[in-house]
Amino acid sequence: MRVSDGTSCKLITMRHEEKFICSERELNVFAHRLQPFMYSDSHQSGDSYHIRSLYFDTIDDRMYGESLDGVDKRSKYRIRFYNMRDDFFRLERKDTIGRLKQKQSVIVDKMDVERILCDKEHVPGDWQDKQGVLQEVYALCQTDGLRPVAIVDYTRMAFVYPIGNVRITFDCDISCTFRVGDLMDPNAVLYPVLPAGKHILEVKYDGILPGFLSSLLNMGNLQQTSFSKYTYSRITIDNNGIIG
DSSP: OOOOTTOSOEEEEEEEEEEEEEEHHHHHHHHHHHTTTSEEOTTOBTTBEEEEEEEEEOTTOHHHHHHHHTOSEEEEEEEEEETTOTTOEEEEEEEEETTEEEEEEEEEOHHHHHHHHHOTTOOOGGGGGSOTHHHHHHHHHHHHOOEEEEEEEEEEEEEEETTTTEEEEEEEEEEEESOGGGTTOTTOOOEESSOTTEEEEEEEESSSOOHHHHHHTOOTTOOEEOOOHHHHHHHHHHTTTOOO
């Protein structure tokens, strides 16, 4: 396993993460409100960027089950890349503790991703000798049958604000497939996860959300949800593409 220069594990401290299901109209209203006061995310070229993630789970689907049951402390593992570019992949572990989130990640190369897709029962053997997330994934593969189980795909519009490390994202056209071998196929057949015209608004911040941003995000009738892209994708896959 080769890790690019300067890509030792990146750790993000515990953060608040609030999610809301919104309509196309609501998304456009919020985006119009936020644009004068926030910066566009660095990943973004134009109005949005594309994200595709490969999610892992154990042989007994423990992570899926813990999410369904709302277990207070849980983790999930994924490989993520952007705009269908095959020169940058990130392996992540995302932890949930109550309503707080934490993410640890490391950059991995295309060759290792391809090895995982070719042998879905194993991850690269030399991950055993690494540290952090790489070693954890290797151990879980050996002891709990961790393997790739689902692809989640969507388009994201993202805004950032430095005070409070605020990040507000609109995730649109969320879709999925169980055909994990199609990870790098731009023409992969995907199932929609939400009804047409429904999207996810996420508000992430450290400590307290600045008051003026809270005002701009006056949710009206929107209700907070515990929406998990992975969990909803698994439900959709289990329902043979029928939205749960």
